[in-house]
Amino acid sequence: MTFKQKTSQPNQLTKTELDLPYGIEEKISQLFNSAKEVASVEEKIDVQFDTLTHDFLDAIYTNTDIDYASVIANFSDSNVPVEPSDFESYLEYLADNVIAHSVHTSSPRFIGHMTSALPYFVRPLAKLMTAMNQNAVKMETAKALSPYERQALAMMHRLIYNFSEHFYDRHVQNSQSTLGILVSGGTTANITALWCARNASLGPKDGFLGVEKEGLAVALNFYGYKGAVVIGSELMHYSFDKAADLMGIGTQGLIKIKSDRNNRVDIQALREAVADCRVQNKHIIAIVGVAGTTDSGGMDSLWQIAEIAREANVHFHVDAAWGGPLIFSEQHRYKLAGIERADSVTIDGHKQLYLPMGIGMVFLRDPKMAQAIEKNASYTMRKSSFDLGKRTLEGSRPAMALFLHAGLNLIGVKGYEFLIDEGIRKTQYMAARICAMSEFELLAQPDINILIYRYIPESLRERAAKKQLTETDNQLINQFNECLQKSQRQAGRTFISRTMKTTICAGKEVPIVALRAVIANPLTTEDDIEAVLNDQIQIALELSTSTSIEASDNVA
């Protein structure tokens, strides 16, 4: 058994209701009963769940202070129960073991990762989506959903590319066109974009059937290239490493260009790398621009990258998984200038569209491009069909379009603009506070709403202020910040993540442990930001006075 069955006492859902002493047939039939028959049971469960979730959602603290090892110890049994367990016991088990020690990603003081409180409408929609159990892969299992999903993706496409009314009339519901592909996340979106780019750029020609059919080695040989590459900032998301590996170009084929101190790709170095690939006769599958680097929110100069890609006649992909929704903001949209010149764009719904996990999107400038990855099958996905699964990496998938469509309608352009503007405004507030506090050092001016900084122990503040820190000083500061971040996480009152950056120290590049704040949660106020910083100062003081600065918890 993986959890203890409840043996005792009064409870809301009695044994008679949920776990009658029937045989297995009755027990299982009961689980699948008509909705109306189980309605009263479901209602009671809903009440219990709502209490659990509301308590969870209203928590200010970010986590319990239980350590990782103790949590992990709860989940060691690997036997599947033979008999069905009753729901009441399982719910209790969930509450005590899972919900209790889950992370309050909605807490206004959990500002370390790309999560946030979500609008309340996603909760009933999640239940609806699961109840309807549509399979978006195919029109026969997603009749209204298929065109509805296409519509939602077209709306996003239009925000990015803003083509003519005529263009959208022609393509929104044209089964031969693909304006966007809904996938489970940004990684799959990036892989899909590069997959399209690879197949389109090494397509059929003069009897060669294309990379899709004949494979990469034959394609490179046919076209006379010595290898294939993807070029972008060193701060590209690690999904590009996955893509390069998976697509057979190898991670060494992912050419990472240095970034400047604002975490934007060095345009000159990028230009040189492109020229270099030409000289070396390497096929450039795509040049990638990053609109919001994961570690620090840096916004590449998309317009300039677009120019380089155009000159080189290479596919231009923009990873705007995080930064894409700046498109909604009149004030900040200019940071995305050039995105409309991209051949493909990744945006995540579960990031700054404030939707649940599991919504990645890739948008394509050319509605025919996805034909380069099209696959058909006789039992489904017939060539002439309207089925969405024909041109997507994934097969069966849920109706996540419900969230996207609802978000666009219930939050609207103005709503998203407000959310984006507020996040950036509060980030600037936090940056100003950090600059004003002697305890901290700001590591880069934030482009958008991700902030990197570090704590400077008191004994080193003077040297830090004078920019006289040695490499050894930096090592000590690194150790301290790593320890600080782990202790803060462990205490569970507030949360900031950490990442690695580099700095120049006596003419030499040295690694820097950075604290990383992501300010996207609309519930986060200036007071919460103060609370997070003060919590760090408090923890740092405690650490400084303890004999060792090692964190109690060594899980990375």
Place this chain on the structure above:
Amino acid sequence: MTFKQKTSQPNQLTKTELDLPYGIEEKISQLFNSAKEVASVEEKIDVQFDTLTHDFLDAIYTNTDIDYASVIANFSDSNVPVEPSDFESYLEYLADNVIAHSVHTSSPRFIGHMTSALPYFVRPLAKLMTAMNQNAVKMETAKALSPYERQALAMMHRLIYNFSEHFYDRHVQNSQSTLGILVSGGTTANITALWCARNASLGPKDGFLGVEKEGLAVALNFYGYKGAVVIGSELMHYSFDKAADLMGIGTQGLIKIKSDRNNRVDIQALREAVADCRVQNKHIIAIVGVAGTTDSGGMDSLWQIAEIAREANVHFHVDAAWGGPLIFSEQHRYKLAGIERADSVTIDGHKQLYLPMGIGMVFLRDPKMAQAIEKNASYTMRKSSFDLGKRTLEGSRPAMALFLHAGLNLIGVKGYEFLIDEGIRKTQYMAARICAMSEFELLAQPDINILIYRYIPESLRERAAKKQLTETDNQLINQFNECLQKSQRQAGRTFISRTMKTTICAGKEVPIVALRAVIANPLTTEDDIEAVLNDQIQIALELSTSTSIEASDNVA
């Protein structure tokens, strides 16, 4: 605007409650309000949603009879609303345009695709999952969830491999081990398995850094191979075409072996293909066994394929996306004999584990194998960490493990056994009925719970019975069955899908349109099966008497 705002009349959620005449700040803040503050609004919405979903779930008919073109016409606008819409209007819009014309995948008479009614507990769990908004990619956003997911995957692993207690003690919660990977679907699971197989079999050696880093062309060159292939049945799921394309071996590198009339791969032909690749010096990345072909449920002889793979020292992958849960059945488990010898196994949760869409799984015999695809990043996924995202194709992803863990506990071994046994029993019933009815011809004896058959128009029944159908007869029958399937789908009372098979006609292979039933829904009774067949007979009669047999709806 994509939908009409409600302008009128009495309603349950008044404008004052949901759409106060505030500015944008107030409107948006309201959406993100503390759970307790919106509790009363949420409750009212829940009631409306519950009515909608219960009506949806209790429907016997499979769909409205609206044609595809009319549905599609509803979703042509691609403008994002500027102002936030009110939830009440949107809910009404959803009900009228999306829910009303969605497919009743839970209907006992919708027996054409791999969907089913689901146990009621998935609905509250969906809401809980969305409320908790954990990100399974990383321990810092999924503290209890990460080990909980590992536990659920270990349970499944144990069902397949049944290694020692000691093995599981060592690996279940060991961050260096990967017993299983939870992904969004079977396609991603199959891709992941082949990705592992490719990287492990073309790994680092003598200064070569491995296919992961140096790419496929260099790897093949280093190892001295002329191309790389994956070998399996011609009935492999089309996700293998995607995988072959994506991984750079090309779809021509996917060697498809003929299947026998029971839709199982021809073992002798498979053996020859392996030998042939050796002669041609082609690297075999994996041999694939299919446990439940998508189109007809054929179960390959896994034990024999395992033997071939062992002799050839090649990775053996089993695609048990559909058939994997037979492992629960004492009566039918033997059909999976040999699965325990697989290096990797795909099973889908959203198929025969009766869980919501979005749950694919791949299990690995060797807990170290996934290290071949490991990727790290400084802002997350540190090498020493417990983070689940290190060894998975996807990045951020939802807490779908909740459904898997709950399913295993609340349905249990006995419950799943009952579900599997019942599905197969009812399929045998349907096969017997088809054999007994002169209107139909059974096209293959079902291995499990997928059935293929066709309708024979009256004028051809005698020739069909005598096995004297000509190629032209078959063409006519094909046309009739395609038309029948489309008309049945359009009428919306019952549903059967269709696929293509081949038959031998006068010594020649001719294509056959097959009707395809999938009997997995526990709500489906013998009476429902009769109703589906009678509906087809009724529609066929109507079609026969109409002047043309063209379906009114030409969408494939």
